[in-house]
Amino acid sequence: MSAALQLAYPDEADQQALAPGQASLLHFLTCGSVDDGKSTLLGRLLFDSNAVLDDQLSALDRDSRRFGTQGEARDFALLVDGLSAEREQGITIDVAYRYFSTARRSFIVADTPGHEQYTRNMATGASTAELAIILIDARKGVLPQTRRHSYIVSMLGVRNVVLAVNKMDLVGFSADVYQRIIEDYRRAVASLGFTSIVSIPICARDGDNVASVSGQTPWYSGPVLLDYLETVSVDAQPDADHGFHFPVQLVNRPNLDFRGYAGTVASGVVRAHQPVRILPSGQLTRIESIVTADGALEAASAGQAVTLTLTSEVDVSRGDVIVAADDALAPATAVTARLLWMVADSLTVGQTLLARIGTASANARVARIHHAIDIHSFQAHTASSLGMNEIAVVELTLDKKLVSTDYASDRTLGALILVDRMTNQTVALGVVEPAPGQPAREVSQDPGGTVAPKRAPGWQAAIVRVLGAAVLGLLVIALSGGWLLATVVAVAEVGINLLIGWAVWGAWKPGVTAAADNDAVKV
Amino acid sequence: MIPLSRLQRLEAESIHIFREVAATCDNPVLLYSIGKDSGVLLHLALKAFYPAPLPFPLLHVDTTWKFREMIAFRDRWPQELGCKLIVHVNQDGLRAGVNPFASGSRLHTDVMKTQGLKQALDKYKFDAAFGGARRDEEKSRAKERVFSLRSAEHRWDPKNQRPEPWDLYNTRKAPGESFRVFPLSNWTEADVWDYIAQENIPVIPLYFAAPRPVVERDGMLIMRDDDRLVLRPGERFESRMVRFRTLGCYPLTSAVESDATTLPAIIAEMRGSRTSERHGRAIDHDGAGSMEQKKQEGYF
Structure with a gap:
């Protein structure tokens, strides 16, 4: 490596020293099959990290006696199952977001349902996560739902997985059972591109290896869960490295003297006076200023909500995308996406739905189901329709040009939802695939x-x-x-x-x- | 570029939500309930549309039992910011004599707050209403979407919420339906106070500790805000050093004993607290699942 490259790519420790704020927040989700103990684990994590306050604890004890599934003991799941129907049935229906902090890190957790019926809510929780805890019931091993959830978190860009083998008490804390499950799991997800899979034997109800080392697993020498979550380094958002993309959300025109384009930078960096192109029209212009209520900025990067003014009078409206002038992004009337279908009525070829990408919408006709994914083997197979919770790569033909790019390079312009125009239901979510013949994801x-x-x-x-x-x-x-x-x-x-x-x-x-x-x- | 701080990320997310509503809904309104969360909400809304003025009005549903200090603040601060404020009172409830003492907290809240809110939304035909609710406040709120769809009758269907991946909001609704929108969904109580300190947002003095006349009742410390609070046999007012963690109708809101007279002291006290923020709100404890019930009926 040359000296210049040493400068460009210092080691990771330096990078963390540069950005302590970034390392201090972790978004994660808990997922896995029904009754694997996801809500119990999260309740336990909240309890062990002192995030359950006295009045909530006495309410929990009251609820445990009334709804609990743990006899006289505390049912930690009731801390997070917040809907009456969930408490009555002892299941999780919808995703719950919880917030807690330790001395080392803040966490936003999505506790997601295990029932196949509520996969849509699990996917919602996964879409914003940086790490997934996948639970497995030690008695049951890898189940179809374990595979489905693993596939969905991978599809939505999660690269770090914790495999929490739960209910170890019910298999006598057997090292052999544990070993067999983690080998099964690693084999099952070998093709999903996870960069780290850390497995931990736990008993969520009693807290074994959750926040403190369990005396029951002397054969296990890895980290306990909370320590790991506090210290794991997840991928930095890669978006800032990509070209500047800015979906226009709103035209701000309070009077004749001001016309600004409000939105959130989707990827890359924008600088005052930089040449830009408006898509889909292709007009070239330059940034005049980056306006915020706290004063004009010299530059803004991915994630910042700003208002841009341009040096020339060009036609820009909501749904347009402002990009760096040299960006290769091109609007198109077709998009290939990997979809999760989320409603009971099937997706069929020829059907027209409303596609929403960034701030733009268009009518989208299902031109072709390229292939569907078998959730057990992850193999591709042909399909003529798509049922609820099935996944497929689908070609959509749009009734106007939209700007999109592959999900790996831009999480905003690479993400889409499909909406039924009659019921207004969100019927699918999807990630944009690289354009054909362009191996964007090598x-x-x-x-x-x-x-x-x-x-x-x-x-x-x-x-x-x-x-x-x-x-x-x-x-x-x-x-x-x-x-x-x-x-x-x-x-x-x-x-x-x-x-x-x-x-x-x-x-x-x-x-x-x-x-x-x-x-x-x-x- | 320096990575965004936690508060910068939260601020940008909230601004994105405000703009999304303004771009896709016909007639939004900001539910202004005068407390610290409303203060943050209003501050963020103004930032979202700068340099334009706020493109929607504020609405306060007045139960007529708010702390006097709240009303004084309400009648001054939004106007100073150049905002239009609508105040709505459920006159039917007022005529029927509904009040928190005789009617009980449950009926009072339903009639004066929930029904009052629905009257106002219907009267002005608002199709989107911003609220300052946060998911960390309460278990059923932890389950709610940022864009929460309500039927024409204002009901929430918690078992059938739309999936809401990323920040890609499905903003479509049928005629008569409306959205409750929560830009502070991912904020915690600590974030709100940190942001108030960072941005120097004015809040009502009731949040700061001072000697105030209170009576102990049903495990709560109720402040005498006016003569409508009548002592029961054996009760007496005493002056105690107290402050409020949340603000609602004064007979239904418990004070907490505190010496925190400054913003840093409040933040330090909150971080060390062993009780949750809404502990002092009587209406949350009207029965298991009571918040969910109220929300289904149209409460914010």
Whole structure:
């Protein structure tokens, strides 16, 4: 490695020192089959991290006597099963979001239902998670729902999994049972592209290996769950490294003197005075200013909600996307997406639904079901329709041009929902696949069976960046006629690219961006 | 770029939600209940549309039993910010003499708050109403979507909520249906106070500890805000150093003993507290699942 690359990609410890705020918040979800103890585990985690307050605890004891499934003992699931129907039936129907903090980290947890019937609610919880705890009942081992949930979390971009083998007390804390289950699981999900699978034997009800080391598992030397959650390093959001994308949410025009375009930066970085292109029209213009209530910004990055003003009068409305002038993003009337179908009425070829991507909508006709995924084997098979909770790669034909890109490179323009225009129900969620013939997600199978992306050698990437900056410089000359400005922009571009590369190096580590896709499901 | 802080992420998410409603709904309104969460909500709304003024009015459903300090604040602060405020009182309830003492907390809340809210939403034909509810407040709220669909009769169907992946909101609704929208869904009580401190958002003095006249009743410390609070046999007022963690109708809201007279002291006290924020709200304890029940009937 050359010196320049050392600068661009320092080791991970440095990166964490740079960004302590980022490491302090973790979004995760608990999922798995019915009665594997997801809500109990989360209740236990809240209890052990002191997040259950005195009045909530006395309410829990009262509820445990009334609804509990644990006899005289506390039923921790009742801390999170907040709907009456859930408490009466002792099941989780809808996703619950819980918030707790320890001295080391803050957590947002989605507790999701295990019943196949409520898979849509599980997927909702998974869509914003950075890590998944997948529970398995030690008596039952890997179940169809374990596979389905593993597939869905992988499809939605989760790369880190904790396999919590629960109810170990009911199998006598047997190391053999545990070992067999984790081997089964690893085999089952080998093709899903997880970068880390950490397994932990637990008894959620009694707290074994949840927040403290269990005396019942002397054969286990790994971390306890809470310690692991407090310290695990998850992928940094890769979005900042990609091109600047800004779906326009709202045109802000309070008077004749101001016309701004409000929205949230979906990916990349925008800088004042940078040349941009409006999609789908293709018009070129430049950013005049980045307006916020706290004053104008020089730059804004992915996740920031801002208002952009442009230097020229161009036609921009909600649903348009403002991108960097040199961005390759192109609007299209077709999109290929991996869908989770979420309602009882089947999806059929020829059906028309409303597609929503970013802030834009269009009528979408199901042109073709490319293939469906068998949830047991993860193999692709042909299908002419799609039932509830089934997954397929589907080609949609749109009645107007929309801007989208593959989910791995932009979590906003790569995500979509489909809405039934009659009932207004959200009938499917999906992730946009890379365009045909464009292997945007380069995934290779290494001999060890773990999935890792190919990455161009660093010097090649550096050359690409310098060339990109030169092109940008030329563009600025074309637009402004100023050599000085162009040089400044080009130099800044190189500098900022290097900085971004530094900041998101965690996301570039081999394996980390491995996609949900895999060879097994391609036909 | 420096990664966004937790508060920056929450702020951006809330602003995104406000703009989504303004772009897709015809006639939104912001439910302003005067407390700290409403203060944060209003602050975020103003940020979302800057430099334009707020593109929707505020609505306060007045039960006529709010703390006087709240009403004084309500009649001054939003106007200073250039906002339009609508105050609605359920006149039918008032004429029927519904009040928290004689009618009980449950009926009072249903008539003066829930029915009052529905009257106002129907009267002005609002099709989206922002509320400051947070998922960390209560178990059934933890289950609610950011865009929560209500039937033409304002009912919530918790067993049949639309899936809501990412921040890709399905904003479609049939005529007569409406949304309750919760931009603070992912905020915690600590986030709210941290943000109030960071942004210097004004809050009512009742949140700060001071000597106040209170009576102990049913395990609660009720403050004498006016003469309508009549002592029962054996009760007496005493001056205690108290403050409020949440604010509602004064006879239904318990004070807590506290020495926290400054914002940092409040934040420190909250972090060390062993009881939850809504512990002091009588209406939450009207029976198991009582919040869910109220929400199904149209309560915020």
